[in-house]
Structures are given as structure tokens and as C-alpha cells.
Amino acid sequence: MPDDQFPEDMPGQMIPQSSDLSGVLQPVETARGLPNAHYTDPDIYDEERKSVMFANWAGIGFAFDTPNAGDAMPVEFMGMPLLVVRDGDGGLGVFQNTCRHRGMILVEQKTNVRGTIRCPYHSWCYGLKGELRSTPHVGGPGQNLHENIKRNELGLTEIRSYVWRDIIYVNIDGTAAPFPDYAAGAMARMKDHDKPLYHGDGFSFEVKCNWKLAVENYCESYHLPWIHPGLNSYSRLEDHYHVKNDGAFAGQGTKVFQGMQGDNGEVFPDFNGLPEFWDKGAEYPVVFPNVMLGFQRDHFFTVLVLPQGPEKSIERVEIFYGFDPAERPDLDDLRAKNTAQWKSVLKEDLFVVEGMQRGRHAVHFDGGKFSPVMDNPTYDFHHWVAKQVEKGRTFGG
Amino acid sequence: MELKALDETLLAAHAAQDKSMLVSLYHQAGDHMLDLGNIDAACFYLTHAYIFALDTNDPSAGAIHRILASHGREE
Known part of the structure; x- marks a missing residue:
């Protein structure tokens, strides 16, 4: 059957921009499952990434992955670059794995950070708790300060995280x-x-x-x-x-x-x-x-x-x-x-x-x-x- | 060490990613420029020494930071 002969209400028909969820929201006796598009359509996948995964608490990894002070592990979760870091006090932080300067990925592979998280691009340096420690040459050669570069406002972007039963949960949009x-x-x-x-x-x-x-x-x-x-x-x-x-x-x-x-x-x-x-x-x-x-x-x-x-x-x-x-x-x-x-x-x-x-x-x-x-x-x-x-x-x- | 020789040694240390050596060499270059009274050049080299010292948790980071801060180049 050519596409143009599908009736508008064909069950299970792919609906690329949105989907009808009214059937799913019925009581169990009369409900239908999620439409096909929720399993196959890239637009719906992106929608769920935002509304389901990022707006709630999703599991991304385990605390045992980073047992030692300075352990830093990049995690890409549904395309979102994250960085799990064990700080010197034993705490675990999750940050966006990008420099506040030009958005460069900070850590490419799991590593132990001996001193500072240094951006491989212009060497902006961050502490294990995400604080911005140095901004080399930001005000010109050998000038590492500038009045518009306020370090206390430019720490790593922290992602809400919680460890329960060794599982690292994150709420990426911060609204849960x-x-x-x-x-x-x-x-x-x-x-x-x-x-x-x-x-x-x-x-x-x-x-x-x-x-x-x-x-x-x-x-x-x-x-x-x-x-x-x-x-x-x-x-x-x-x-x-x-x-x-x-x-x-x-x-x-x-x-x-x-x-x-x-x-x-x-x-x-x-x-x-x-x-x-x-x-x-x-x-x-x-x-x-x-x-x-x-x-x-x-x-x-x-x-x-x-x-x-x-x-x-x-x-x-x-x-x-x-x-x-x-x-x-x-x-x-x-x-x-x-x-x-x-x-x-x-x-x-x-x-x-x-x-x-x-x-x-x-x-x-x-x-x-x-x-x-x-x-x-x-x-x-x-x-x-x-x-x-x-x-x-x-x-x- | 002559500046030209220092430059070549620095390039070799960069190529080898020998960060401890980079701290030492940039520190030397910075000190040399301080001796010559060239504060901007000194702070350029010392900034590199400081960043690699932070990177490697080198104990010299504190001393280098104090020099940079004394010239208004670090907090």
C-alpha cells in the first residue's frame, strides 16, 4: 500500500513530530502501550532524552568506578558528556565534562588527576571540586587575571548527583x-x-x-x-x-x-x-x-x-x-x-x-x-x- | 643554560610530555627573565611552570604562585 493510502488514524503509524499518548494514560484494563514511534523515531528518542532521562534521576555508573582521590571518569550519557570525579575528601561529584572557556572536552579517558583538571586546549585548570584555579594568559601573555573573568563564577558546571547502593544517579536538568x-x-x-x-x-x-x-x-x-x-x-x-x-x-x-x-x-x-x-x-x-x-x-x-x-x-x-x-x-x-x-x-x-x-x-x-x-x-x-x-x-x- | 638550548630542551620535554621537566625548565626560564628584569617574559614562563606544577601536584606550585601573585598575575 503506498504511503499516501494510509488512513490518518492507522494504528501504530509512525508519527515523527509527536505521538498520541492518550491510550497509554488509560487504566490498565483499557490502556494501550506506548506507540511504535517511542521505540524507533529519533525525534521521540530526543524528546524522551529530555523529558524522561534528563528530567528525572537516571543511573549512569557506579561509585566503585572511581574509588581513589583524583579518579576522574568521563561518561557520555545519551550524548551528554559528564565527568565523575572523586575529590580529596572522598566525595563524589558529577560535572559537565566541558571547559567553561570554549567548551572543550576536559577528560577523554578514565584517569587519576594528580593535581588539577587541566583543559587540553588553553590550560584552564579546575580543582577536584570543580573550582576554577587558574586561567593562564587570559588577560594577555603572562597575565592570568582579567576583571571580566571571575573565577568564582566559572567553576565546572555541576550536575545534581546522588549515590544510592553504589549507583550514581544524575538529574541533568536539575528539576527533579x-x-x-x-x-x-x-x-x-x-x-x-x-x-x-x-x-x-x-x-x-x-x-x-x-x-x-x-x-x-x-x-x-x-x-x-x-x-x-x-x-x-x-x-x-x-x-x-x-x-x-x-x-x-x-x-x-x-x-x-x-x-x-x-x-x-x-x-x-x-x-x-x-x-x-x-x-x-x-x-x-x-x-x-x-x-x-x-x-x-x-x-x-x-x-x-x-x-x-x-x-x-x-x-x-x-x-x-x-x-x-x-x-x-x-x-x-x-x-x-x-x-x-x-x-x-x-x-x-x-x-x-x-x-x-x-x-x-x-x-x-x-x-x-x-x-x-x-x-x-x-x-x-x-x-x-x-x-x-x-x-x-x-x-x- | 643558554636560551636557545633551553628552548630545544623545552621542546623535547613537550614532545615527551615530561611535565616534571617542563615545570623545572619553565621555572628556570622565568627566573632567568626575572634576573634580566623582564617581568612580562618572566611571568609568561612562570605561568607555564605554574600550570604544569598544578597539573602534576608539584610542590613548587606554591612558590611559583607567590611570585606570580606578587606581580599581580595570579589571585
Whole structure:
């Protein structure tokens, strides 16, 4: 059918400039999922970058990436150049990775800054807390001062950041509620797990899908018996439940978690002092927009979904324990087994999210239909995204 | 060191990105110009010494800063 024969209200038709979200904002019983354009269209991707990712608290990396004073790590998040810096007092700051002079990228590769962050262009120098320390020749050769160059006004542009469970969250546009308010539901629900975390292992996947599909799939347990049949023997669908919250938080949990055991019966030590619930309980929520979490009694993991374009994402997975792995080499093999198991489980999801991505090019797909019983957390995410986009369209910015 | 020789050594240090050497050489050049009473040239070289000292957390940064500040070239 030639393009000019599409009726105006063709379901799923690409709408490049905007999209109709009224169907997404209905109750779960009658709602439709986000239109195709939210998964394929570069303009909508840019709109979500601003309204969903930059206007909220997005995960960009981990505090353990920069453990030492002076560690500086550039992070490009949806095209936004950021610089994570560990200062001399042990604090972590996130800055725009650009010089206040000519906008040059300051740090190209992860490094340890011995003295100062020096712009490679005209050598303007910044301290680890972002303060402008020197502006060589700014008033002429050998004249490093000028009345119009006020150093106290020209420090690095700081980005709001917050570290929770070693994850670095940023609110790039500066308009979101403070993180403890924004993530109050998640923080309250998971307060049992406020324990020291030790990083164990990590891995990542490059996935050919829009970032939202990874989140949507992770939110619900409906797919588990089909995609992860290995779970059926001990974690049946009826053992799972929705983790639901009115805020930027949803997911699923299980009542029958079994900790991993090594060939010689070795197990990971549990996090200290967890209530009895966690003996068999485990929860897998998402802090919207892009941080997927896994809470178990003996380890914790997180998956950052890092968008690389409308149809490509990176899933960065990091696993943490309640003990220092360096002090328990006897558990190295068990850790490796645990990492391999999660890698295998998460890999099982890849064909699904990539398949849904290709499905979003089907012009008659209308966003899909939610099960009012099984898809609630996924619906919550769609609804939340739609609300953020609508907010952006209403208030601009 | 003669200025020409100093210039060649500086270029070699830049090429090698030997920042500690750059601090030392620019400091020498600045001191030499101070001895000649050429304050602007001295502050040019000392500015470079100072920036590379900041860059490498070289302990001479404080002393160089004091010279530049005394001539109104730094805060």
C-alpha cells in the first residue's frame, strides 16, 4: 500500500513530530502501550532524552568506578558528556565534562588527576571540586587575571548527583525532586538492605533494542516460565508477585528464592541482620527510568540500561556481596558460578527484547494490550513514561 | 643554560610530555627573565611552570604562585 493510502488514524503509524499518548494514560484494563514511534523515531528518542532521562534521576555508573582521590571518569550519557570525579575528601561529584572557556572536552579517558583538571586546549585548570584555579594568559601573555573573568563564577558546571547502593544517579536538568524524595518508595521498601556492599563482578551486553524494552521486560514475572524455564522447577509463576508503588518504581518479587551452593556445599554469607522475609524472598524492581535492581539475601545486583540510540542499548550488570571478595578467595569459584548464572538468565531475555524491537516496525502494531493481572508493573512503567513525556510537552523547558 | 638550548630542551620535554621537566625548565626560564628584569617574559614562563606544577601536584606550585601573585598575575 503506498504511503499516501494510509488512513490518518492507522494504528501504530509512525508519527515523527509527536505521538498520541492518550491510550497509554488509560487504566490498565483499557490502556494501550506506548506507540511504535517511542521505540524507533529519533525525534521521540530526543524528546524522551529530555523529558524522561534528563528530567528525572537516571543511573549512569557506579561509585566503585572511581574509588581513589583524583579518579576522574568521563561518561557520555545519551550524548551528554559528564565527568565523575572523586575529590580529596572522598566525595563524589558529577560535572559537565566541558571547559567553561570554549567548551572543550576536559577528560577523554578514565584517569587519576594528580593535581588539577587541566583543559587540553588553553590550560584552564579546575580543582577536584570543580573550582576554577587558574586561567593562564587570559588577560594577555603572562597575565592570568582579567576583571571580566571571575573565577568564582566559572567553576565546572555541576550536575545534581546522588549515590544510592553504589549507583550514581544524575538529574541533568536539575528539576527533579531531591533523590531521597524521588526514590522514597524504593528506599523505604529496600531499607532492610541498607548494608555495606562490596563489588564482586560485572559484565555487559549490547542489545539491539530501545532502552525501554529492557526495562519493560524486567518489570514483570509473566514471561518467566516461558523465557526462563529453568526457574519452573523451584520458582513457579504463582510464587511471584508485583512490586508496585505510586512513584517511579515497580517490579516483581518471588517468595521462593534459593541461594547458590557450590560443589562442596559452600554458600555466600548473607547480608547481616536481614529480617526473616529475605530467607526465601527476593525482589527485582526498577527505579525508573533505567536502573534495574535485584535484591537477594546473599547478593545484590543492578543492571543499568544505557541508551545508545533509539534502537540500541547497553545493559551494564554489576554484582555486589555483603563480604569483601578479596578476603574470601575461597568463594571465588562460587562467585564465578553466580555471575555465569545471571549472565545466562539475562541473556535469555535478549531475543525477546530484540524481537519486540523489530516488532515496533510493524505499522499495524498499536502499542499492544496489557494483561490487567500479569502486566501491571510494565503498565506502570509505560504510564510513568507517558506522564513524563506529557509533562515535557506541557511545560516545555 | 643558554636560551636557545633551553628552548630545544623545552621542546623535547613537550614532545615527551615530561611535565616534571617542563615545570623545572619553565621555572628556570622565568627566573632567568626575572634576573634580566623582564617581568612580562618572566611571568609568561612562570605561568607555564605554574600550570604544569598544578597539573602534576608539584610542590613548587606554591612558590611559583607567590611570585606570580606578587606581580599581580595570579589571585
